[in-house]
Amino acid sequence: MPGCNVTYLKSILLLPLLFSCSSKGEFKKTVFAMDTSISCAAEAEKEEDLSEVLSPFEYYDSLADANFHHYGTIDVYDINQASEPLEVKKDLYDLLRFALEMEKETEGYFNPLCYGLSSLWKGALHPALAGESAFLPSQEDIDSELEKMRNTELLLEEKEGVYTAFLSKINPEKGRASLDLGGIAKGYAAEIAKQKAKEKNWEHYYINGGSSTLVFGSSTKSGGYYSVEWKEDLPGKRLLIKDACLSTSSVTVQGVEISGKIYSHIVNPFNGEASPSFTGVTLKGEDAGKLDAYSTALMWVEPSERERLEKKWGVQGIYYKDGQVLEDRLLIEAAS
Numbered sequence: 001m002p003g004c005n006v007t008y009l010k011s012i013l014l015l016p017l018l019f020s021c022s023s024k025g026e027f028k029k030t031v032f033a034m035d036t037s038i039s040c041a042a043e044a045e046k047e048e049d050l051s052e053v054l055s056p057f058e059y060y061d062s063l064a065d066a067n068f069h070h071y072g073t074i075d076v077y078d079i080n081q082a083s084e085p086l087e088v089k090k091d092l093y094d095l096l097r098f099a100l101e102m103e104k105e106t107e108g109y110f111n112p113l114c115y116g117l118s119s120l121w122k123g124a125l126h127p128a129l130a131g132e133s134a135f136l137p138s139q140e141d142i143d144s145e146l147e148k149m150r151n152t153e154l155l156l157e158e159k160e161g162v163y164t165a166f167l168s169k170i171n172p173e174k175g176r177a178s179l180d181l182g183g184i185a186k187g188y189a190a191e192i193a194k195q196k197a198k199e200k201n202w203e204h205y206y207i208n209g210g211s212s213t214l215v216f217g218s219s220t221k222s223g224g225y226y227s228v229e230w231k232e233d234l235p236g237k238r239l240l241i242k243d244a245c246l247s248t249s250s251v252t253v254q255g256v257e258i259s260g261k262i263y264s265h266i267v268n269p270f271n272g273e274a275s276p277s278f279t280g281v282t283l284k285g286e287d288a289g290k291l292d293a294y295s296t297a298l299m300w301v302e303p304s305e306r307e308r309l310e311k312k313w314g315v316q317g318i319y320y321k322d323g324q325v326l327e328d329r330l331l332i333e334a335a336s
Contacts, residue, residue, distance in 0.1 A: 024043045024044055024045055025043070025044060025045075025046070025047070026041070026042070026043050026044075027041070027042060027044055027047045027049075027050055028040070028041040028042075028050070029047070029050040029051060029054060031054050031057060031058060033057040033058045033061040034057060034060075034061045034185065034186050034189075034209075034210070036209070036210030036211075037210060038054060038057050038207070038208065038209050038210055039207070039208045040053055040054050040193075040205065040206070040207045040208070041205060041206055041208075042197070042202050042204065042205035042206075042217075043202070043203070043204040043205065043220070044200065044202060044205075045200070049200055052196060053193050053196045053197050053200070053202075053207070054193060054207075055193075055196075056189040056190075056192040056193050056196070057186070057189045057190075057193065057209070059091075059189070060091075060095065060185050060186075060188060060189040060192075061185070061189075062075060063075050063076065063089070063091060063092045063095065064076050064092075064095065064181040064182070064185035065077055066080060066115050066178065066179060066180050066181070066182070073089065074086055074087065074088045074089065074092065075092070076092075076179050076180075076181060079165050079166070079167060079179060080115065080167065080178040080179055082166065082167070084166065085155070085157070085164040085165065085166035086164060086165055086166065087162060087163065087164055088163050088164065088165050089163070090163050092163075092165070093156060093158065093163035093165065095181065095184075095185070095188055096112075096154065096156055096165055096179075096181075097156055098184070098188060098289065099112040099154075099179075099181055099184060099293075100112070100154060100156070102184060102290065102293035105290075105293070105313070106293055106294065106297035106309075107297075107309075108269060108270065109269065109270075109296075109297030109298070109300050109301055110183055110184070110269075110293045110294075110296050110297040111149065111269035112154065112179055112180065112181060112183075112184075113148075113149045113152050113154070113167075113177040113178070113179060113180070113269075114149065114177075114180050114267055114269055115177065115178035115179055115180035116145045116148055116149075116177055116178055117142070117145040117146065117149065117267050117269070117272055118180055118182075118265055118267050119180075120137050120141055120142065120145055121137060121263065121264075121265060121267055121274045122265050123137075124136060124137045125254075125256040125263055125264070125265070125274075126254075126256070134256045134258060134263075135258070136258060136263070142272035143272070144175070145177070145272065146271075146272050147174065147175065148174070148175040148176060148177040149177045149269065150170075151169055151170050151171050151174045151175065151176065151177070152167055152168070152169060152170070152176050152177040153167075153168045153170055154166075154167055154168075154179070155167075155168050167179065183292060183293060183296040184289060184292045184293045184296070185292075186209050186210075186212065186213050186292060187209075187213050187247055187288045187289045187290070187291055187292025187293070188288075188289040188292065189209075190207060190209050190213045190215050190245070190288035190289070190292075191245075191287055191288040191289040191290075193207055193215065194207070194215045194245070194288060197215075197217065202217055203217055203218055204217055204218060204219060204220050205217040206226060209288075211248060212247065212248050212249070212250075212292075212295075213245070213246075213247055213248075213288055213291075213292060214228070214245065214246040214247075215245050215288055216241050216242055216243065216244055216245070216246075217242070217243060218242040218243055219242065222240075223242075224242045224243075225240040225241060225242045226240070226241055226242060227239070227240055228240075228241055228246065230282070230320075232252055233250060233252055233279055233280055233320055233323065234318075234320050234323060234325065235323060237318075237325070237331065239284075239330065239331060239334055240334060241284065241334070244284055244285065244286060245284070245285055245286065245287065245288040245291055246282060246283065246284055246291070247282070247283050247285075247288065247291035247292050247294065247295040248280060248281070248282045248283075248295060249266060249280055249281055249295040249296050249298070249299050250279060250280030250281075251263075251264035251266060251276060251279055251280065252279060252280060261275045262275060262276075262279075263275045264276075266296065266299050268300045269300075270300070273300075276299045276300065277321075278299075278319050278320060278321040278326055279320055279321045279322060280299075280319075280320060281295055281298050281299060281317050281318070281319045281320075282295070282317065282318050282330065283295045283298070283310075283315045283316070283317045283330070284315060284316050284317075284330055284333075284334075285313070285314060285315035285316075286314070290313070291315065294309075294313055294315060295317075297309075298317065298319075303327070306319070306327065307327075307329065310329060316329045316330040316333040316334075317329055317330055318330040318331060
């Protein structure tokens with residue numbers, strides 16, 4: 001695999017693989033899951049191994065789906081609809097427990113109960129009927145969704161090998177929020193995929209989770225480093241990376257401009273806002289699942305707090321707006 005591979009964040013382009021002197025084969029496979037194309041390129045014993053490594057994306061796509069029920073399993077959609085605790089697979093239970101851990105670790109900036117609030121903004125910014133224009137939801141509707149989030153608690157229980165999940169109302173007379181794991185599901189699946197790659201003793205590989213989540217082993221050239229560029233958000237900026245993960249949250253793709261401000265599906269769980277003060281953030285770290293939650297959270301963290309949280313989490317980030325760097329601890333760290 002080439003050390004000069006260039007990965008583009010946003011409008012990703014991965015250059016063709018080059019053969020090394022290894023006896024292993026070089027393969028690439030792409031699947032469609034989580035509303036995007038997800039690919040893996042690896043120096044591996046057999047091509048079938050790539051399907052196994054990519055399988056967590058399709059699997060957790062169904063488990064974490066808040067919009068539709070998937071036949072044969074209990075998923076997030078079912079939990080959102082249930083009026084009593086549901087028995088769930090341990091895999092979904094572990095994902096839900098991880099979501100609660102990330103809510104605590106991000107000091108509430110990542111909130112798994114934001115389905116209603118996020119859907120409210122999506123419906124306003126991307127109207128379902130042809131000919132309708134984007135608009136801003138009313139403050140009354142925003143406040144209603146925030147109140148539901150404050151009135152809801154995700155209860156998880158394990159007893160004698162049986163796992164249950166339930167969304168409980170704190171005040172029975174008020175509304176109940178719904179789960180949305182879109183902010184962590186892809187990163188969580190990517191971390192499991194990375195562990196599968198390690199179990200197969202892969203050294204030279206990468207996993208491209210559709211620009212927002214990237215996992216890198218090492219290249220066979222250029223000291224093992226891959227080259228990453230921001231094609232749209234930060235043209236001309238480049239990062240060399242190996243044996244690490246990247247996660248990006250950005251309003252570039254789904255953002256809609258109204259009255260000079262960009263609004264998106266990434267919502268502030270404290271006040272319901274959907275217009276961050278910058279375009280996006282890219283984080284580098286070791287755990288793809290945690291990075292997914294961290295990058296979502298940092299879209300709303302005050303500038304004075306961002307470096308503190310990066311140090312707390314052991315990650316480095318770069319923040320940008322309109323093609324300009326606002327803060328940089330990622331490229332500086334990589335160059336030092």
